[in-house]
Amino acid sequence: MQDYSSDPLVGTLVDGRYLIQSRLASGGMSTVYVATDRRLERDVALKVLHPHMAGDPQFLDRLGREAKAAARLSHPHVVGVLDQGEDDRVAYLVMEYIKGHTLRDVLKDRGALPPRLALALIDPVVEGLGAAHDAGLIHRDIKPENVLIAEDGRIKLGDFGLARAISTSTSTGALIGTVAYLSPELVLGRQADARSDIYSVGIMLYEMITGRQPFDGEVPIQVAYQHVNSAVGAPSERVPGLAAEIDELVQWCTANDPDKRPVDGNALLSELRHIRTNLSDAELDLQPPAARPALPPVPPGPPARRPGSVPDPRTDHGATEVFGGRQQPTEFIARGSNPTTVMSAAPRHPGYGPLTAPDEPAYPEDYFDDGPESSVPANKRAQRRHDRDEERARQRAAATPVRSLREGNPRRRGLLWILVLVIAALLAGSAGWFFGMGPGSPGTIPALTNRTVAEAEQLLRAAGFQSTTRRDVFDDDVGPGLVVGSEPAAGEVIRKFQPVSLAVSKGPELFPLPELTGKTLDEAKTALNAAGMALGEIAETYHETAPAGVVLAQAPPTGAPARHGTPVDLTVSRGPQPIPVPDVRGKKQGEAVEAIEAAGLKAVIAPDTVNDRSVPKGAVVEQDPASGNLTRGGAVTLTISKGPRLVDVPSFVGKQVDEARNALEDLGFEVKVENIFGGFFGTVREQDPEDTKAPEGSVVILRVV
Structure with missing residues (x-):
């Protein structure tokens, strides 16, 4: 992982x-x-x-639709799309984070891979691609950088949705995708489909096996031109000894005409696994050739290739090839270095002498080649020409018959010829019937899918085929007991004596659903991916004991048999239900406790009571908390009032009214003045109460004369 601290978004x-x-x-x-x-x-x-893409509203709308489509695809070998949105002109996609490395890292580290490893790495990629094609998604940018390999070995195909949204929002002439893996129809601006992804997979498989891409150029347009106008060569041209089945697989995927490629990822996956099963260990474990050292310069003149080598269409006399990023000269072998040996006793032909004499010496092939004038002395060249002329004369003489075919009785010879002709005519007639109308005649395999075995066998007999076998297979679409297909497939023409194998459905292969209850939602999603199941609807509900985000239930239930891709609905906890705290301040203690317990909460009485001038004795003065929410059983602490405190009321009779009022208000009383005869003198004549205790905040009456 690289961390760019200067990036403003970090x-x-x-x-x-x-x-x-x-x-x-x-x-x-x-x-x-x-x-x-x-x-x-x-x-x-x-x-x-x-930013230049995030500022296009039409593109963002398209990207949103494609992201939703990709998010519905849940497959163990496809990177999940989790979210999509915009924030202050920052448009983003959120995807599953795969900690590990990419297939590109593997190719950089190891170069060309053995067929066993290459096919094992490409298998989950094709499986995930097949699931995407079934869901109507096309990738458009298959390349090693988008094949992610997790630290635990899981392989996933990433970047679905983005290339499709981009291609829909760009001009017709724009090339979307990585040019090294671009299909010819995308280069030409034509409509892409699942077969375009198959082409890119073929290019990638070629690179995995040979250590290099089939086309290169100084600028991308040169590579694009080759995709349209050149055919991808066989990988065995660069990896001698490679199985022919792998050559055919790569060239099937990379055919220029989309109609000649596999129709989608599932069709390719079936053939890929068939090849992996049928190749020998030696073919699967074939090691790619090591980089070859440079050879010394070859003499002028046309070089001779090593016997059995395949010429590289991009190289010519003395040119160099590029393998794994390194330039290496093409090897040339001089003619004299591989002499041809003549057998000491040649085979005989009936009625003829030996093609070569038994005691004839075996000459090297270059013995009869003069070679460069400067390298052979004149007397030796003359001797060679003489020996060569004698050799050719002996061979011409050896080809002369040593006995005549006219020997014997001419009449007997004539009868023999008649018998030979009759037998030949009978054989020709029998062969004509056998291959024209009999068991050897060609026949077309009828369509047998969704037929019962009896119906399929009857159709085959009606078409002239007598030998049939059957094998049971799992199939998600064809019902049990019905024919899934045949080998050879429907529409193929074969000889009628050849056997036809029927694949009969056992129904969908069922797998037990994993235990999801008690797991977090993320853990449940991971378990579903590992089991090959899909995530269904998610319902949330309050639960008093399960923490938020924990799975409470699943449907179908744990252990129920289900086919791969079955959606599983989950019920997830939102945690305990919040309860609003009632306000009981000012209520009598009993009423307050009853109200709190009725709400599902617990009332706790504070040990200390307090005086309060406004709250009567026995009522709630304070509560904690006073508001907000608690979960069921949460505690609310209540503080109870002792009522107002009692304060001594001194006598102010005979005092001036202002002095008395100020003193009583300082003590916490409310003062009420009643004037007698107008209160002309301002002297307190009576006071109520007087010289006793009274509750703080109560009223003291002063009567003033």
Whole structure:
């Protein structure tokens, strides 16, 4: 992982949810970061589009639709799309974060791979691609950089949805995808389909086996031109001894005409696994050739190739080839270095003498070749010519018959010829019937899918085929007991004596659903991916004991047999249900406790009571908490009032009213003045209460004369 501390987005929070930790990589359309989803507390891969794309509303709308389509695809070998959105003109995709490396890293580290490893690595890629094609998704940018290999060995295909959205929002002439893996129809601006992805897979498999891409050039347009106008060569041209089945597989995928490629990823996967099963260990473990050292310069003149070598269409006399990024000269072998040996006793032909004399010496092939004038002395060249002329004369003489075919009785010879002709005529007639109308005549395999075995066998007999076998297979679409297909397939023409094998459905292969209850939602999703199942609807409900985010139930239940891809609905806990705290301040203690317990909470009485001038004795003065929410059984602490405190009321009779009022108010009383005869003198004549205790805040009456 690379961390670019100068990147302005590192350390920022996108859409209030994704905290960008570090930068992983940058390409022509986007930059990828490792971010933490603060809501679910997990690491994700955050792909942020470059500003020139994020500013196009039509493109963003298209990207949203494609991201939703990709998010519905749940497969163990496809990187999941988790979210998509915009934040202040930052358009992003959120994807599953796969910690590990890419197939490109493997190719850089190891170069060409043995067939066993190459086929094992490409298998999950094709399986994931087949699932995407079934879901109506086309990738458009298959390349080693998009094949992710996790630290635990899981292989996933990433970057679904983006290339499709880009291609729909760009001009017709734009090339979308990596040019080294681009199909001819995309180069020509034509409509792409699943077969375009198959072409890219073929190019990638070629590179995995040979250590290099089939086409190269100084500028991308040169590579694109070769995709349209050249055929991909057989990988065995660069890996001698490679099985012919692998050559055929690569060239089937990379045919220029899409109609000549596999129709989708599932069709390719079936053939790929058939090849892996049928190749020998020696063919699977074939080691690619090591880099060859440079040879010394060859003499002028046309070089001779090593016997059995295949000429490279990009090389000519003395040219160099590029293997794994290194230039190496083409090897040339001089004629004299591989002499041809003549057998000491040649085979005989009936009625003829030996083609060579038994005691004839065996000459090297170059013995009869003069070679460069400067390298052979004149007397030796003359001797060679003499020996060569004698050799050719002996061979011409050896070809002369040593006895005549006219020997014997002419009449007997004539009868023999008649018998030979009759037998030949009978054989020709029998062969004509056998191959024209009999068991050897050609027949077309009828369509047998969704037929019962009896119906299929009857159709085959009606078409002239007598030998049939059957094998049971799992199939998700064809019912049990019905024919899935045949080998050879429907429409193929074979001889009628050849056997036809029927594949009969056992129904879909069922797998037990994993235990998901008690797991977190993320753990449940991982378990579903590992089991090859899909995530269904998620319902949330309150639960008093299960923490938020824990799976409470699943449908179908644990252990139920289900086919791969079955959606599993989950019920997830939202945690305990929140309860609003009732306000019981000012209520009598008994009423307050009853109200709190009725809400499902627990009332706790504080040990100390307090005086309060406004709250009567025995009522609630304070509660903690006074508001907000608690979960069931949460405690509310109540503080009970002792009522107002009692204060001594001194006598102010005979005092001036202002003095009395101020003193009583300082003691916490409320003062009420009643004037007698107008209160002309301002002297307190009576006071109520007087010289006793009274509750703080109560009223003291002063009567003034």
